[in-house]
Amino acid sequence: MKKMLLLMMSAGLLLAAHAQNEKYVGYMKKTLAQLDSATTPDALQQVANSFERIANAEKGEWQPGYYGAYALVMKAFYMQELKEVDATCDKADAMLALAESIAGMKNSEILTLKSMVLTARMRVDGSRGMTMGPKATQLLQQALQGQPASNPRAMVQMAQMLFYTPPAFGGGKEAGIEWLKKGIAAYETFKPATELDPTWGKPYAEGLLQQWTAGK
Amino acid sequence: MKRLTLIVAILGASITLLAQTTTLTGTVLDQRKRPISGASVSIKDSYDGTSTDSLGQFRFTTTETGNHTLSITYTGYKAWEQPVNLAGAPLSFAVQLKEDQNELTAVVITAGSFEASDIKRATALKPLDIVTTASANADVAAAMRTLPGTQQVGESAELFVRGGEGFETRQFIDGTTVPNPFFGQAPNIASRGRFSPFLFKGTVFSTGGYSALYGQALSSALILESIDLPERSAASASLSPIFASGQYQHLAKDKKSSWGGSAGYTFLGPYFKIIRQRPDYFQAPQIFSSDANFRIKTSATGMLKFFGSYANQQLGLRNPDIDQTQLKNAFSLNNDNIYTNLAYRERLANRLKLQAGLSYALNRDNIAQAVQDGNNQPVTSGLPWYVAAKNFGLNSRSTLVQARSVLEYKLTGLSGIKAGGEYWYSKDRSSFNGRTAQITDHYSSVFAEADVYLSNRLAGRAGLRAEHSSLLNATNLAPRASLAYKLGGSAQLTADYGIFYQKPQSQFLLLQQDLPQMRADHYILTYQKIAVNQVFRMQLFHKGYKQLLKTWPDTSASGNGYARGFELFWRDKISLKNFDYWITYSYLDTKRDYLNFPYSMQPNFAANHTANLVVKRFFTKMKTQFNLNYQFATGRPYYNLAFSSTEQKWTVQDAGKTIAFNNLSVSVNYLTNIGKAFGVIVFSMNNVLNSKQVFGYNYSFDGSNKVAVVPPANRFVFLGIFLSWGTDRTQDAINNNL
Numbered sequence: 001m002k003k004m005l006l007l008m009m010s011a012g013l014l015l016a017a018h019a020q021n022e023k024y025v026g027y028m029k030k031t032l033a034q035l036d037s038a039t040t041p042d043a044l045q046q047v048a049n050s051f052e053r054i055a056n057a058e059k060g061e062w063q064p065g066y067y068g069a070y071a072l073v074m075k076a077f078y079m080q081e082l083k084e085v086d087a088t089c090d091k092a093d094a095m096l097a098l099a100e101s102i103a104g105m106k107n108s109e110i111l112t113l114k115s116m117v118l119t120a121r122m123r124v125d126g127s128r129g130m131t132m133g134p135k136a137t138q139l140l141q142q143a144l145q146g147q148p149a150s151n152p153r154a155m156v157q158m159a160q161m162l163f164y165t166p167p168a169f170g171g172g173k174e175a176g177i178e179w180l181k182k183g184i185a186a187y188e189t190f191k192p193a194t195e196l197d198p199t200w201g202k203p204y205a206e207g208l209l210q211q212w213t214a215g216k
Numbered sequence: 217m218k219r220l221t222l223i224v225a226i227l228g229a230s231i232t233l234l235a236q237t238t239t240l241t242g243t244v245l246d247q248r249k250r251p252i253s254g255a256s257v258s259i260k261d262s263y264d265g266t267s268t269d270s271l272g273q274f275r276f277t278t279t280e281t282g283n284h285t286l287s288i289t290y291t292g293y294k295a296w297e298q299p300v301n302l303a304g305a306p307l308s309f310a311v312q313l314k315e316d317q318n319e320l321t322a323v324v325i326t327a328g329s330f331e332a333s334d335i336k337r338a339t340a341l342k343p344l345d346i347v348t349t350a351s352a353n354a355d356v357a358a359a360m361r362t363l364p365g366t367q368q369v370g371e372s373a374e375l376f377v378r379g380g381e382g383f384e385t386r387q388f389i390d391g392t393t394v395p396n397p398f399f400g401q402a403p404n405i406a407s408r409g410r411f412s413p414f415l416f417k418g419t420v421f422s423t424g425g426y427s428a429l430y431g432q433a434l435s436s437a438l439i440l441e442s443i444d445l446p447e448r449s450a451a452s453a454s455l456s457p458i459f460a461s462g463q464y465q466h467l468a469k470d471k472k473s474s475w476g477g478s479a480g481y482t483f484l485g486p487y488f489k490i491i492r493q494r495p496d497y498f499q500a501p502q503i504f505s506s507d508a509n510f511r512i513k514t515s516a517t518g519m520l521k522f523f524g525s526y527a528n529q530q531l532g533l534r535n536p537d538i539d540q541t542q543l544k545n546a547f548s549l550n551n552d553n554i555y556t557n558l559a560y561r562e563r564l565a566n567r568l569k570l571q572a573g574l575s576y577a578l579n580r581d582n583i584a585q586a587v588q589d590g591n592n593q594p595v596t597s598g599l600p601w602y603v604a605a606k607n608f609g610l611n612s613r614s615t616l617v618q619a620r621s622v623l624e625y626k627l628t629g630l631s632g633i634k635a636g637g638e639y640w641y642s643k644d645r646s647s648f649n650g651r652t653a654q655i656t657d658h659y660s661s662v663f664a665e666a667d668v669y670l671s672n673r674l675a676g677r678a679g680l681r682a683e684h685s686s687l688l689n690a691t692n693l694a695p696r697a698s699l700a701y702k703l704g705g706s707a708q709l710t711a712d713y714g715i716f717y718q719k720p721q722s723q724f725l726l727l728q729q730d731l732p733q734m735r736a737d738h739y740i741l742t743y744q745k746i747a748v749n750q751v752f753r754m755q756l757f758h759k760g761y762k763q764l765l766k767t768w769p770d771t772s773a774s775g776n777g778y779a780r781g782f783e784l785f786w787r788d789k790i791s792l793k794n795f796d797y798w799i800t801y802s803y804l805d806t807k808r809d810y811l812n813f814p815y816s817m818q819p820n821f822a823a824n825h826t827a828n829l830v831v832k833r834f835f836t837k838m839k840t841q842f843n844l845n846y847q848f849a850t851g852r853p854y855y856n857l858a859f860s861s862t863e864q865k866w867t868v869q870d871a872g873k874t875i876a877f878n879n880l881s882v883s884v885n886y887l888t889n890i891g892k893a894f895g896v897i898v899f900s901m902n903n904v905l906n907s908k909q910v911f912g913y914n915y916s917f918d919g920s921n922k923v924a925v926v927p928p929a930n931r932f933v934f935l936g937i938f939l940s941w942g943t944d945r946t947q948d949a950i951n952n953n954l
Contacts, residue, residue, distance in 0.1 A: 027263050042254055046267040049256035053265045056258070082748040083706075087291045124748055126789075130344060134447055166839055167889070 027054055028063065028196050035071055044075040048091075055098060062107070063196045065099035068092075069113055070198075076120035085124050089117050108151040109198050111143035115157055137161055137170075152190050153198065155183030156205045163212065173212070180209050238302040241275045242309030244268045244288055252313060255290035260297075278302060292316055315672045316629075346413040348832055350845035351881035353900055353934055355408045356419065357398070360438065361847075362828045364755070364783035364800040365423035368849040368877050369821050371404040371911040371925055376821050377423050378759055379779025379806030380435030380736075383721055387438045388430060389416075390521070390559035392575035392618045393640075399503065400529050400551035400581060404911065404925050405495075410505075410527060410553065417443045424738045424757055425712030428663045428679030428696045429622060429634065434718045434736040434761070442559070444519060445474050445511050448942050454480075456936030458487045461505075477508040493928045498592075499532030499548060518562035527553050534588065538923055539603050539916045543587055543595060550582040564623075571636075572621040583610040602917040612646040614722065630675075635664040644722040653726040657687035659719070665696070673702040683717060683733070687725065690732050692717045706747050712740040720765045720773075728771045735762040749789040751798075756782045764810040768866055777808025777816065797831040812857055812866045820912050823849040823877070841885040849877040856915040856922070869919050878907040893939040902932045 031050045038044045051068030058064060072092035076085050096117070100110050118136040122128045140161060143154035159179035165171025187202040244255045251272025258265030264278035281302050286309070288296040293313035300307060345359065352358035357375050360366060367376040374382025387397040389411075399407040413419075418441035426437045446465045453462045461480030468474060485500035507525035514520050532548035558574040587595045587607050596607060622636030640659040645652065665679030679696040696714035703709055717733040719725065737760040744753040757780060764775025787798035804824055809816040826849040834841040851873035858869045883900035903909065911925040 023263070042270075045254040049254070049258075049265070049267045052256055053258040054263055057261050057263055084291075091291050131447075138447075166836060166887070170894070 024054070024058055024061065025196065028067075032067065032196075035067060038071065038074075039078075041075045041079045044071045044078070047071045048075070052095065055095065060102065062099040062103035062110070065095040065102070066110060066113065066198070069095040069099065069117070070200075073113060073116050073120055076117075077123070082124050085120060089121050092117050092120075106142075106146040108143045108146035108148055108154055111139050111146055112151065112154045112157055115139035115143065115161075119157075119161075133161075133165065148190070148193060148197075150186045150190065152183045152186035152205070153201050155179055155186055156201055156208070159183055160208075177209070177212055180205060180212065184209060236281055236304045237277045237279050238281075238304055239275065239277045239306045240286065240300075240309070241306065242273070242311060244272045244274065244290075244311045244313060246293070246313055247315060249312070252290055252293070255288055255293075255313070257286070257288050259300075259302075260285040260287050288313065346419070348841060348843050348883070348885060349830060350843040350883040350900060351847060351879065351902060352845075353408070353883075353902075353932075354413055356411065356413050356416075356440070357409050357438070359413070360421050362798070362800065362830050362845060363421060363423075364753075364785050364802045364826075364828075365436075366802070366826070367804075367821060367823060368826060368847055368879070369911070370877065370879075370909055370927060371406060372821075373398045373401065373406045373408050375436060375438065377436035378757060378781070379777070379804055379808075379819070379822055380759075381819070381821060384433060384435035384718065384736075385438060386430070386433035386436075387440065389440045389523070389557055390442050390573055391429070391571060391620050391622065392557055392559075392573045392638075393432065393616075394555060395577050395614065395616045395642075396553055396555075396579045399527070400531075400549050402495075402531060402533055402547055402549060405928050410525065410555070411440075415442055415523070416440045423755075424759065425696070425698065425714050425740045427677075428665045428681040428694065428714075429636070431661055431663075431681055431683055431694065431716070432659075432718050434716050434734060435759070442521060442523060442557075444521070445471065445513065446476075449474075450940055450942045452938065452940040454936060454938045456934065458482060458484050458934070459503075459936075472513040473511065475508075475510040477506070479506040480504075491929055491931070491933065494926065495533040495535050495928055496544075497531070497533045498546065499530055501529070501531040503527060503529045514560075515562065519560070521559045522557070524556040525554070527551075529553075534592070537587060537603065537606070538914055538921055539600070539918075541921070542590060543603070544589075544592070545606055546586045546588050546592070548584050552578070552580040554578040567626040569624040569626075570621065571624070573618070574620075575616070575618040577616045578614070580613045581610065583612075584608070600917075608649055610646065610648050612644070614644040615642065617641040630669045631667055633664070633666045635662075637662040642722075644726060646723070646726050655687055655722065655725050655729065657685055657719075657725075659683065659685045659687075675700045685719060685733065687729055688719060688731060688733060692733055692735075705745070707743070707745040710740075710742040710744070712738065712742070714738045724765055724767075724771065731765065731771070732763050732773050734764050734773070736760065737762070750791075751785065751787045753785040754782070761808060761810075764808060766810060766812075768812045775808065775810035775813075777806065777810065779804060779806035779822075781805055794835075795831065795833050797829070799830075800826075800828040802826040814857070814866045814868060817855065817868075818853045820852055820854050823852045825850045839887045841887075843883045843885070845879075845881045847877070847879040847881075851876050852912065854912045856913075856919055858915075858919060870915065870922070872913075874910045874912060875908065877909060878905065879909065880904045880907075890939060893941050895940075896938045898934065898936050898938065900934045903927075903930055906930055 031047060031054065034050065035047045038047045048068045048071035051064045051071060055064035055068055069092040072088050076088045076092065079085065079088065096110055096114055100107065103110060115136040118132045122132055140154055140158045143151060144158065159176045162171045162179060163173055163176025184205050187205065192199050244252045246252055251270065253268055253270045253272060255268045256265065257268065257274045259278050259280050262278065262280050264276060264280060266274050266276040268274045284300055284302055286298050286300045288311055290313060292315065294316045296311050296313055346352060346356055347354045349359045349362055351362065357373060360375055361368065365378050369376045372382050375385040376382050377385050387394045397411070398409055401407040420439040422437045424436065430437045430439065446467055449465060449467045451464045459480060459482040461478060463476065463478035465476035466474060482503040483500065488497055488500050505525065505527040507523065509523045512520045529551040530549065532546065534544045534546045537543035537545050554577065556576045560572045561570065563569050585606055585608050587599065587603060589595050618638060618640050620636065620638035622634055624632060624634045626632045638661050642657045642659065645654040661681055661683040663679065663681040665677060667675065667677050669675045677698040681694040681696070682691070683694065684691045694715045694717055698710060698712045700708055700710045716736045716738065719733055720731055739758045741756040742753065759779045761777040763773040764777060766772050766775045781802065781804040784801045785798065789796045804822055806822050807816045807818050829846040831844045832841060853871065853873050855868050856870040857866050860867045879902060881900065881902045882904055883898065886897040888895045888897065909927055914923045914925060915921065
């Protein structure tokens with residue numbers, strides 16, 4: 001009887017854990033679908049809120065914080081009110097810090113997104129490029145050396161960083177296009193570690209290549 | 217069996233519990249009852265929640281049961297939380313979120329200042345702006361001269377602010393004062409600042425009403441904050457026909473410490489051969505300068521910084537004697553200057569911060585003037601006394617040691633208290649024609665200041681500074697106060713008040729010490745509207761001077777004066793595509809009775825109207841930035857003050873106003889790569905239009921000869937290249953990854 005009870009209890013625990021994980025994956029998938037269809041700053045804020053709720057409930061998972069920050073960075077890129085960009089970026093940085101405390105400092109996806117937050121902040125004032133540009137590049141270099149290796153998102157970000165930086169400051173269009181092509185090739189072979197890990201960015205990169213090489 | 221039943225019963229109960237749902241609805245408004253859309257509503261530690269819609273309303277259902285916390289958050293507002301019991305019955309909430317006080321949305325206590333930094337919002341000039349201001353040639357003070365409240369005093373490098381003399385503006389680096397921020401100066405020829413703008417990450421230029429943390433400046437404070445650890449190790453060099461310098465900064469591998477230094481040599485000899493100067497230079501200005509620094513991150517929040525510099529400067533020039541034009545005055549200057557600064561900051565506890573500084577400064581001047589004949593031979597005999605007096609030697613040496621510490625305690629929100637003290641030990645020795653005088657002063661002060669944010673719209677600052685000088689045997693209390701009110705949007709209104717004391721200059725104290733401190737009372741009203749890329753600012757001020765030094769009928773503190781006026785500043789980076797420009801206008805009405813003035817007069821460094829236009833544009837394709845600066849000021853008064861032996865007093869023998877001051881400056885910065893170095897080629901020219909500039913007039917002893925004070929050359933032209941090599945080889949790293 002005792003054994004049976006023990007067995008039942010452990011089975012129950014396992015089941016509960018499995019159910020919990022299923023619930024997490026289910027919620028994440030649902031919210032990721034919402035993220036895919038969110039194109040306005042308001043919609044992105046709502047998705048960010050949803051991810052934040054999941055992040056607060058699941059203290060052992062880095063992906064909710066990561067996607068929450070991603071939604072906020074996108075909002076920061078789209079929003080009209082420049083004076084609110086910094087506050088939105090502050091929030092994104094806070095969520096990334098939380099994600100990094102779970103995933104470690106060498107997570108290539110998080111480092112890439114941190115660099116994107118800086119790029120968004122440069123919208124507020126062009127002269128920030130002097131100090132924030134090198135920092136963003138440094139983060140991307142760390143991202144390229146981090147895990148997962150051959151991260152296409154880090155490569156495409158590096159491509160954009162180079163493309164829009166004048167050669168005098170160490171950038172260049174040719175180098176940008178080269179990195180973009182490398183990034184697109186990396187999308188072909190990239191395999192996310194879990195089904196919730198980031199896979200976004202391929203269509204954008206392909207569109208970018210068309211735009212950059214048009215008329216050549 | 218009983219047990220099994222129990223288990224089944226429990227399971228059943230939990231299933232029913234699981235099936236139960238609760239609906240939560242509500243509205244989220246701000247303090248002014250406007251809906252907040254996009255706020256996050258959640259049951260803490262669960263997935264359940266939603267976001268508010270455009271009317272601030274929310275509605276969601278949860279399967280959680282029992283006691284939980286409902287949390288509502290939105291960027292810029294304080295989080296709202298409330299315990300809820302989820303038992304199936306619908307719950308409704310009416311929530312008002314309170315604005316979170318943060319630097320982005322709150323009213324700013326400006327204390328009459330212009331800030332230049334990358335971080336703060338209320339910025340007017342950023343560090344890069346200082347380097348790209350056409351007229352400034354990368355001189356910090358010269359760049360400040362494009363801001364309202366400053367005078368165009370072409371014969372001096374100092375900052376003359378709101379009817380104040382140059383010495384009334386004091387410079388501070390990391391809290392400690394810099395006693396000699398400018399290179400030594402020949403009579404009526406402006407020198408420049410000793411420190412490169414690249415040493416500083418932040419600049420606060422206050423044209424009045426500044427914080428109780430700073431003292432010994434009647435008019436204005438230029439507060440400089442030195443940079444922390446560099447981004448990376450780097451070497452740099454600069455080369456031009458007038459100077460060469462090299463610099464190296466090393467950042468440790470763990471990025472917790474750095475050291476560096478620089479050395480430079482400036483010599484204007486070849487330049488003066490090409491561009492003729494009015495004075496006859498027998499020793500063209502020559503400067504050897506060097507500095508060293510280290511910075512250590514002592515903990516996650518602690519930083520220790522050292523900066524030390526040494527410079528030697530020599531110059532010598534001849535001008536015709538004003539009394540006997542066949543004679544000449546040969547002036548020579550040899551200056552040694554040491555400045556060191558050790559600054560430490562640390563967060564001692566959660567809300568408590570410490571800032572401490574130690575500084576040692578030494579300035580030695582060796583000045584001589586000789587009356588010479590047509591063959592440049594000294595003439596010492598057969599001269600009337602007023603010409604013979606121009607043969608002199610002056611050796612002076614001044615030392616200043618400072619210690620300072622400030623504690624800052626954060627209250628709730630942005631409110632906080634700062635308190636601290638400082639001690640200056642100064643020793644001045646001067647030997648004029650062999651007669652030596654020396655003074656020593658122990659100056660100490662304690663100060664405290666509270667910033668109180670009553671709401672996001674209303675903030676106040678109250679400060680008090682107590683000062684004691686052992687030399688003057690004087691104790692003074694200097695209260696300061698500010699009140700800032702946000703009008704809505706990005707506009708705000710600020711009122712500043714303060715009493716400011718300053719010791720008389722050491723050349724007077726060497727002769728007489730029983731003098732009180734000079735005093736200025738400031739009243740300032742500011743309206744400003746700051747958007748991301750546009751700044752508008754309007755200021756009204758009144759400044760009353762008391763206890764100014766009089767040298768006639770005897771040395772006393774019976775002088776007084778006033779300055780009042782208004783100023784406008786407009787900066788715009790978006791309206792004209794790719795252009796960045798600012799416009800300033802200053803109106804000044806000032807009179808003072810000091811030194812040997814027979815009565816209250818407008819001093820000769822004050823113009824009534826001053827205006828500036830600064831335009832910058834970067835052409836990305838050409839990798840070139842063009843900068844333009846037009847400075848205008850109406851004429852300044854000049855006087856021939858002569859002692860009338862019949863009336864036994866000083867009288868105004870002649871008076872007038874100079875012609876208006878016009879100066880158009882341009883500069884071009886071209887960015888390029890030379891080998892592995894990143895380079896900037898800089899060309900600049902002052903007074904492009906070759907406008908005639910007259911700063912005042914000198915008179916002979918008998919008043920019959922009147923000579924205009926003019927710049928040594930109509931134009932200053934500069935061409936130089938600045939190179940930097942980053943040793944982390946960013947570009948190599950990128951290429952290797954390809």
